[in-house]
Amino acid sequence: MSSYYIGEHLPSPGSAVSFDVLDKAASDNYNMISANITNINFETKVRGLIEKARSNGRTRVYIPGLEAEDVNIHPDECIASGKVIGVTSSWIELDSLDPLMASASRQVLHHEIGYAGFCGLGTLLVEGPKTAEKNIAAYCQAVVQGLAINAYLHINIILPAFGPSLAPLEPSAEDDAPFMQNSGPDVVYDEFTSWDIWNSIRTAARYTARLGLALQIQYSIPKLFTLNRWFAEPIRYLLIDSSAYLLNAKGYPVLTPPHQNLVRMYARKNPYYLLSNVRNTGYEPEISNDIDFPPLVPTTTEESKGAKQTASIAKRRDDPESYRKYLFHLLTNMPPPPPLDSFGAGYQDFLQSPLQPLADNLESMTYEVFEKDPVKYDQYEKAVKLALEDMKAQGIENICVAVVGAGRGPLVTRCIRAATNASVDIQMFAIEKNPNAYVHLMKMNRDVWDDRVTLVKTDMRKWEPPSYLHILVSELLGSFADNELSPECLDGVQRVLHPTVGISIPQSYTAHFAPIMAPKIHGDLLARAVTNNPTDVFEVPYVVMLTAIDFLSVNLGGEPNIHQAWEFKHPVPTDELEHEGGFNDHNQREGFAVFPISRRGVIHGIAGYFECVLYQNETAIVELSTRPDTIDAKSKDMISWFAIYFPLKSPMAVPDNSEAQVSFWRNTDGRKVWYDWMVETFGFIYEPTGASTSKIPSQGVAFASDQMATQGGFAPKRVQIAVSDILSSKKNGCLM
């Protein structure tokens, strides 16, 4: 059984929901229908009341509650079947600048929400504002009030994926009205206009999980950066209009390659699919100058209705099922997901506290999860083999290798295999402080390693080996490299390493960061902060499989800008380790970076990653990476680590062509380790040259600013927009 739910969107206010309607959709194999809650009768009644109030010179109107003749649905078996999604009236204008229309619309919406809840509907679709020109605040307020009417109902706002399609076609009569003076300067409609509207609504609704998106897909679809932006949002429904389809040579509806990519991309979010205008579409042959590829914007509204024709097909049969069939075919024939997606299924955007393997003893199941990684252990084996070959070439004999923090022993197995493959005899040690894992190591030694491994149950920092070690192999890395205290542990065991030829695998590791939009995670944290101390919620990092996110700073190729925060190298020079009065201060670090942001958005927090050099010689390097832009080159398909996320308490909006400066600190007092982080945002104003010569910082990619400076006689001046708190995980730091 497939888990794709495809329904038929029936937005006509005329049709009452009955088993006949459901049967009709079911006979075309649709899993559900969406239908208007109220009918044309109700619309006519309300419009009459508005006009009456207007002619009486009133600015308020009272809309009485619903009556039996006003509604399409009743609390019956149809609704109980769970196959009906309610749609509120699309003719209302919650954002109208006409107070009569706005107030009537709000009352209609609230009557419909109340009645939908009474009937037992769990989900509603609510038409979004029709343009961005009007009173978005009034729209937001009506929706937020609506959410409070029924605590269980989920509301999904219908918005087009393609922002410019919201631009008003012609000035409406209302535009002459005196209240127009409140509407401010003209709205520029661009790719993000629709997202701007959504951002206002969900911000006003405090990121509640009960508010989602029904994203409309039409013939014109946005560019990849806009699709990426929507991907970060809660797309619960994909509303695909028949106008998005073309007809193939046989007269069947198919989606264009860009539409197919869109569907495949959003399938990862598991939305419900609703197909609209698939019945009685009555296509006529039309001008076919755009038959091979869709234009970006339909030239007339007519063109956006109904499927496009190929030149060879005059008329398509009336076949509503064909739309569903095609979509189903597309969904069920997608390429298999990448390994991390299958491995992390169910963990997308799920917040976990980072492990503390030093302070806590891990359970077998946790080790078992690590051991499923198809790449990490191969990389370690390669690194150990290279190191052994290099030592052999230098004539070093009686090589001693220790895995420090051996867990259940997978790295020990790999070291033994590397030695066999490098034809080097080694003396093997396995050090583990977790007494339970140690039992498993004993079993492994007996059953797998022929008792050839010397096992020691101790904290590596206290280990006293019989002789110097040539190679210390460890895997103590967290999602931000050093956050599970690898530096502190390796410093403590470094004294056992051979002073001249001893090496550590890994040799070095680096922490990396980037500001991101993560509205889902922010919503989850807000919900947690209702019952928990906000410091414990917002001032701690989380390990998370970041999915519903958007990188706000990208390079010209669309790749995220991610910067290195700092590096640790092992072994550490002895004078650094042993200086007077040291309290682990050599493991303090700080780093900052400037991220140019060309397209507006909201910073919710900082994503963290790591890179690691396991072993490098003059000709080869073996590395690990969790950075989305380098993982494929360095350790493709590695799944052991999700990213780390450092939240901001208050989201920071950033305009087009701005910058975010992110600062990070790794702190320690000799007892524990913690991080501080802070974000500053900057915009640019332009002053005539001569008035100011303030220079944009070099990392700040000069956007329009440098061009203006040279071409138009203006110099850019960097001005601060906002500053976050300094957030600190000190209270919840890692014990050394």
Ligand SMILES: C[S@@+](CC[C@H](N)C(=O)[O-])C[C@H]1O[C@@H](n2cnc3c(N)ncnc32)[C@H](O)[C@@H]1O
């Ligand atoms: C992330 S696990 C890796 C386990 C195993 N090497 C693997 O790759 O599957 C880290 C291991 O190091 C151990 N460990 C952490 N700090 C230690 C210390 N100071 N001394 C000894 N073992 C330690 C933990 O108990 C844990 O078993």
